[in-house]
Amino acid sequence: MRFASLGSGSKGNSTIIEAGSTVVLVDCGFGIRSLTTRLLARNVVPEQITAILITHEHSDHWKGVEVLSAKFNIPVYLSAGCFKARNISVDSKNFHIIDSHTDFVVGDLNVTPVPVPHDAREPVQYVFTDGMVRLGILTDLGHYTPHVISVYSQCHGLLLEANYDEEMLAMGPYPRFLKDRVSGLFGHLSNRQALDLLKKLDLSYLQRLLLGHISDKNNDTNIISELLSTADLGGTAITFADQDVGSDWQELG
């Protein structure tokens, strides 16, 4: 299995996961032209996409979903709350409502949806396995729950949100209400909270850690690196996904 961020941050998020001939896109917060370019940079064409899985309805995760699905006839999996939160403007026959508490299968991948606290209608994040390795995708998380700790333990790959540095957010340009939203129980994980979560997870299998949804106004990858150096991450390869480029393919063996 391998995965890559196609771009991550408040201006758009999308992650690609490949296992055998199965290609899954998690979210599509980019317009179709931008998405196609980002796919091509990783030698993928939209026709190869098996399914699009949605975490929640915020536009940085949704922007290109309807057009991409309609143009290439790609099934979309999403929670009932997310479906309701969006007035789907295209023929909705490609949209499949999942049970947020029940695993489902997409091609060669078993998918575990994980309900998470975030200010959306019925947000979920996902853990994937091809039977050999496990990959967790975890962004847009207000705070971590016991369920999150249990499901995201023993992953071989992890895309984790490290959204903001607490001091930079407090001192930064955001208006009060936005600072409160981001740092609240249903907002985003700070670097410190991401580190706390990492310390609680069983990371004994973790090969690759990809940090994402990093704020360009309220964070700095040097600060994240410094914090991570205090955690015992063994031989785990650490990469940052950015807004413009995302990341290279992350291979899980």
Ligand SMILES: [Zn+2]
């Ligand atoms: Zn987001």
Ligand SMILES: [Zn+2]
């Ligand atoms: Zn969000």
